[in-house]
Amino acid sequence: xxxxxxxxxxxxxxxxxxxxxxxxxxxxxxxxxxxxxxxxxxxxxxxxxxxxxxxxxxxxxxxxxxxxxxxxxxxxxxxxxxxxxxxxxxxxxxxxxxxxxxxxxxxxxxxxxxxxxxxxxxxxxxxxxxxxxxxxxxxxxxxxxxxxxxxxxxxxxxxxxxxxxxxxxxxxxxxxxxxxxxxxxxxxxxxxxxxxxxxxxxxxxxxxxxxxxxxxxxxxxxxxxxxxxxxxxxxxxxxxxxxxxxxxxxxxxxxxxxxxxxxxxxxxxxxxxxxxxxxxxxxxxxxxxxxxxxxxxxxxxxxxxxxxxx
Amino acid sequence: xxxxxxxxxxxxxxxxxxxxxxxxxxxxxxxxxxxxxxxxxxxxxxxxxxxxxxxxxxxxxxxxxxxxxxxxxxxxxxxxxxxxxxxxxxxxxxxxxxxxxxxxxxxxxxxxxxxxxxxxxxxxxxxxxxxxxxxxxxxxxxxxxxxxxxxxxxxxxxxxxxxxxxxxxxxxxxxxxxxxxxxxxxxxxxxxxxxxxxxxxxxxxxxxxxxxxxxxxxxxxxxxxxxxxxxxxxxxxxxxxxxxxxxxxxxxxxxxxxxxxxxxxxxxxxxxxxxxxxxxxx
Numbered sequence: 001x002x003x004x005x006x007x008x009x010x011x012x013x014x015x016x017x018x019x020x021x022x023x024x025x026x027x028x029x030x031x032x033x034x035x036x037x038x039x040x041x042x043x044x045x046x047x048x049x050x051x052x053x054x055x056x057x058x059x060x061x062x063x064x065x066x067x068x069x070x071x072x073x074x075x076x077x078x079x080x081x082x083x084x085x086x087x088x089x090x091x092x093x094x095x096x097x098x099x100x101x102x103x104x105x106x107x108x109x110x111x112x113x114x115x116x117x118x119x120x121x122x123x124x125x126x127x128x129x130x131x132x133x134x135x136x137x138x139x140x141x142x143x144x145x146x147x148x149x150x151x152x153x154x155x156x157x158x159x160x161x162x163x164x165x166x167x168x169x170x171x172x173x174x175x176x177x178x179x180x181x182x183x184x185x186x187x188x189x190x191x192x193x194x195x196x197x198x199x200x201x202x203x204x205x206x207x208x209x210x211x212x213x214x215x216x217x218x219x220x221x222x223x224x225x226x227x228x229x230x231x232x233x234x235x236x237x238x239x240x241x242x243x244x245x246x247x248x249x250x251x252x253x254x255x256x257x258x259x260x261x262x263x264x265x266x267x268x269x270x271x272x273x274x275x276x277x278x279x280x281x282x283x284x285x286x287x288x289x290x291x292x293x294x295x296x297x298x299x300x301x302x303x304x305x306x307x308x309x310x
Numbered sequence: 311x312x313x314x315x316x317x318x319x320x321x322x323x324x325x326x327x328x329x330x331x332x333x334x335x336x337x338x339x340x341x342x343x344x345x346x347x348x349x350x351x352x353x354x355x356x357x358x359x360x361x362x363x364x365x366x367x368x369x370x371x372x373x374x375x376x377x378x379x380x381x382x383x384x385x386x387x388x389x390x391x392x393x394x395x396x397x398x399x400x401x402x403x404x405x406x407x408x409x410x411x412x413x414x415x416x417x418x419x420x421x422x423x424x425x426x427x428x429x430x431x432x433x434x435x436x437x438x439x440x441x442x443x444x445x446x447x448x449x450x451x452x453x454x455x456x457x458x459x460x461x462x463x464x465x466x467x468x469x470x471x472x473x474x475x476x477x478x479x480x481x482x483x484x485x486x487x488x489x490x491x492x493x494x495x496x497x498x499x500x501x502x503x504x505x506x507x508x509x510x511x512x513x514x515x516x517x518x519x520x521x522x523x524x525x526x527x528x529x530x531x532x533x534x535x536x537x538x539x540x541x542x543x544x545x546x547x548x549x550x551x552x553x554x555x556x557x558x559x560x561x562x563x564x565x566x567x568x569x570x571x572x573x574x575x576x577x578x579x580x581x582x583x584x585x586x587x588x589x590x591x592x
Contacts, residue, residue, distance in 0.1 A: 029495035030416035034424065037409045040465050045431040048442035055441060108338065111331050118336070124578060125339030128346060131570045131581075133524040135542040136563035139549050140349045143556050149361040150556065152348060156363075184342070189585065196586035245435060248526045248542075255550050269437050269527070276441055277531055289438040296435055 052293075055286035062280045073287035082263060082271070083288075090244060090268045090295075093179055097243040101183040102190060102235055109194035110224075123195070127188035134185060138252035141181040142168065145253075168253055171264040178265050181249050186242060190235050197231030198224070230307070237303040241296060245269055268292050346567065353561040360557050374561040378548075383536060384565055387544035392569075394459050394540060395522040401464045402518045403511055409465070410473025411499050415485065425474070431467045440531055447532055458532045459540065463522060469514050476510035477503060513584030516577070523570060541566050 056073055060066035077083050112123060129137070144152045145167035154164050167177045201224065209219045225232075247269040251258055258274065259266025268288065276285035347365055354370035355362070362368075378384055413425050443462055444453075452458035480503050488502045504511070529540040539547065545566050549559045574581060 026416060026495060027418040030412050030418050030421075033408050033412045033416075033495075033499075037405055037428075037465055037470075038424070040405075041428055041431060044443075044462055044464075045434065045439070046427075048439040048446070049431075049434050051442040051445070052438045108335065112335055114328075115332055115335060117332060120578075122335050122339045123582070124574075125336075126342050127582065128343055128571070128574070131520065131574050132346065133526075133542050133545075133563075133566045133570070135524075135526050135546050136566040137345060137349075139545075139559050139563050140345045143352075143559070144345065144348075150554075152363060184345070188342070192582055192585050241435075245437065251526075251530075252546055252549075255546070272437055273527075273531075276444075282441055282445075286441050289435075289441065292435060293433075293438045297433060300433060 052286050052289055055283055056290045058283040058286075060282040060286075062282055066283065069283070073284050076284065077287055077291070082266075085263050086259075086266050086268055086271045089175060089264070089266055090246075092175060093182070093243045093246050093267060094240055096176075097179050097183055097246075098236060098239050101187050101239060102232070104183075105187050105190035105235070106194055106232075108187075109191045109198060110220075112191070113195055113198045123192070126191050129185050130188035132185065134248035135252045137185060138181060138249045141177075141184075141249075142253045145177055168265075169261065171262055174254075174261060174265045178246075178250050178253050181253070182243065182246055185249070186239060190239065193231060193235055194228070197228050201227045233303060233306055237299060240299050244292070244295060244299070247273070268295075346571075349560045349563050349567070352557055353564040355557050357555065357557055374557050375565075378558060378561045378565065383544065383548070384541075384562065386537065387539050387541045388565070388569075390456070390538065390544075391523055391541040394456055395519050397456075398460050398463045398522045399515050399518040401460075402466055402469045403515050405465045406469030406514060407473040407477075407504060407507070407511060408499065409470045410475075411477045411503055413470070414474045414477035415480070415482070415503070428467045428470055432471075436462070436528065440528060443528070444531055452532070454533055454535050454538045456538065459529050459538070462528060463518075463525075466518070469518065472514055473507065473510060476507040480506050509583070509587060512580060513587050516581055516584050520570065 055066065057068055057070060058066035059069045059072070108126060112119065112126075115122065143150065146154070147164060147166075147169075148154045148158055151167075153167070157164065166173055168174045205223050205227070206219060209223055214222065246267045250265050250267055250270055251273075254260050254265055259270045269292070272285050272288045272292065275281045275288060351365045351367065352360060353374055354372070355367040356369075356371050356373060359367045359369070409428070413421060413428075439462065447453050447458045447461075452461065484502055484506070485498050488498045493501065524542060525540065526542045526546075529543045530546075533539050533543060536544065536547065545562050548562050552558045552562075
């Protein structure tokens with residue numbers, strides 16, 4: 001054995017040296033492929049992130065040089081009544097929008113999954129709004145919400161003798177009206193994802209459950225919902241992030257008084273936009289973006305935590 | 311025997327229920343597209359018919375389209391959006407898949423660190439970066455340029471992650487065989503690996519294109535002159551200017567929506583499958 005090994009020592013050594021050279025070559029290729037992306041991510045993602053944190057501690061106003069002012073921006077922000085109104089609005093979008101849209105998305109997906117006749121067509125109807133441009137459809141909805149004789153919804157209500165609604169002109173109804181357009185635009189995506197999740201559950205599970213004599217509700221509770229948990233968690237996080245970052249719809253529906261009436265629809269991103277690009281309080285706006293970042297981070301970490309539980 | 315009978319009975323009993331479910335789903339779907347239908351319907355109405363609540367007008371007219379398109383701004387914005395979305399999509403398809411491939415199929419020190427670094431950028435919302443980007447763009451003269459609109463999205467962590475997931479399913483034997491055939495690493499990626507992940511590539515392309523076609527926040531910030539507006543930003547400024555001429559606004563909105571609807575009608579299966587694919591892997 002040993003002698004046989006000895007005679008063969010020379011060729012493998014040569015081959016391994018060649019392999020080593022090839023390995024080095026491949027590593028060089030890899031870094032070559034990554035060179036431009038590394039520059040991109042450092043320059044367009046990491047540096048601006050650090051810059052945003054730094055700016056949040058300055059009084060930068062775009063005109064003069066930024067001065068370090070410590071936590072003043074944050075102190076100012078937490079004492080700003082507008083911020084707390086905006087904070088409340090943002091979480092209303094999140095806490096009403098996410099459960100409501102996921103509830104309806106699941107129900108529609110659950111029943112649509114069993115439909116055989118024209119399933120693709122019906123799914124397309126629900127999905128179509130997802131492909132529209134938010135800023136364009138916001139104007140359609142804005143038109144719908146007008147009083148008679150312009151607004152479709154009020155026209156419809158008056159046909160049935162129901163009282164006129166102010167919708168986007170009222171402090172109470174404006175936010176739900178804006179939220180409805182956002183739910184409308186996003187629900188098709190959730191339905192498609194839920195249907196994909198439902199289809200991924202093996203049929204044998206259902207057959208076994210039926211043989212065991214489980215009813216529809218029991219199957220839904222004991223098989224469908226638990227197996228759909230990863231899909232649901234993904235959608236909860238995805239749509240939560242969407243609602244926390246809502247901007248296009250609000251901005252377009254309320255252009256004459258962005259975030260109005262009386263700030264009742266203003267989300268955090270719109271406040272950031274106005275602080276930065278209407279009042280040029282860049283440092284103050286940067287502090288708000290850090291708050292938004294923190295909220296999104298908490299939501300993402302909660303997702304990781306929920307998934308770990310599994 | 312008894313189970314088959316009861317099953318048959320259950321199905322027969324469920325039948326009317328199924329028809330009702332089907333009808334409710336269909337009506338719900340039709341309600342979902344009502345805003346889109348009204349938008350198109352009104353774009354064919356003249357000013358005197360706007361308050362007529364009928365979906366489609368008695369005397370449809372193309373006047374709105376002629377007027378809205380006549381000053382050429384919409385065509386310009388349309389071209390801007392098309393060029394920007396196409397360029398960004400090509401860049402993402404190229405770079406995200408190249409990086410995803412490198413992270414999936416090469417073995418080198420620091421690979422995991424780079425993967426984590428790129429992935430961590432998913433945690434950073436665009437809104438946090440716009441202020442530094444704006445500063446960067448104004449220092450470098452990128453305000454009111456196409457590059458200014460495009461540069462933040464040229465590569466994305468989402469695309470990289472998606473492509474890495476798919477490249478991991480490509481068997482190493484294929485790549486090794488190509489290596490023995492004397493292809494260099496770039497050729498192996500371009501000619502062997504890339505064609506094997508086309509479903510993922512098309513999903514990425516669709517997502518990126520759609521995202522950039524409808525993007526509003528950053529283009530609104532980085533463009534100040536109408537020449538460089540994208541379609542959504544242009545539409546907003548147009549709609550504000552039209553004030554209460556809803557038929558004109560609806561025509562503008564319809565013009566912004568038509569391209570995505572056409573693409574959807576042609577690529578429906580593809581788009582839905584792509585979204586399912588990315589949603590399940592993501």
